[in-house]
Amino acid sequence: MKRARTLLVLAVVSIGLPAAGCHKPASPGTPTVARVTAQTPDDYQELFQAVADTLRRYYLPPDRQDRGRGVITTHPVTSAHWFEWWRPQPQPAYLWSEANLHNIRRQATVHIHPTDEQGTCELDVQIDRYRQSLEERQIDNPAAVLRLYSSAAPTVSGQSLKPDESADWIHLGRDQRMERAVLAAILRRYGTTTVADTWPDQPPDQP
Secondary structure (H helix, E strand, O other): OHHHHHHHHHHHHHHHHHHHOOOOOOOOOOOEEEEEEOOOHHHHHHHHHHHHHHHHHOOOOEEEEEOOOOEEEEOOEEOOOOOOOOOOOOOOHHHHHHHHHOOEEEEEEEEEEEOOOOOEEEEEEEEEEEEEEEOOEOOOOHHHHHHOOOOOOOEOOOOOOOHHHHEEEEEEEEOHHHHHHHHHHHHHHHOOOOOOOOOOOOOOOOO
8 A cells, every 4th residue: 555655656746747847938029030240152151051051950951942032941840759869859848748749840931131230141040830730520430430530530521631631730939949049050050159139048959
């Protein structure tokens, strides 16, 4: 009896400790930007390449790359799960739990803006989070449960669609902690120590 009580206490503690620090982070109120020096066309190309290389390092493969307008947009990628130790894990604990309980994906957009000051650019990093939402399926008998995630089970609207065809992606906001980590990594790769004016309480994560 005493052993069972001890195991129960350990189970409650193991569940309660992670949950204690698991609260939804505040929505970002400011953009994630830094001003960098790029005095020549070669400097600009080097900066642009540093952005693309850093995004790949964070498993965000570039999709649209417009050097003329200074824009890089990545493919939307499913966020890392707990067993994918080689990928940067979402932080803090709330976003980590979210990525393991739901199908969450992230997409990055980086802008390089010229400034009024000659030879400088403003680097703006934005990473958006999206949660997959599937239309409910019609389940009218026990056997239909086996067809829950296939087109064999019609949706509540009566359509026979595959899950990917009936999916919708709900925008959850920005991941500013990851934005700042990516921005810091870009600056290191480019070879400058210039950073944004404010950073989160904890240092940026490095993959």
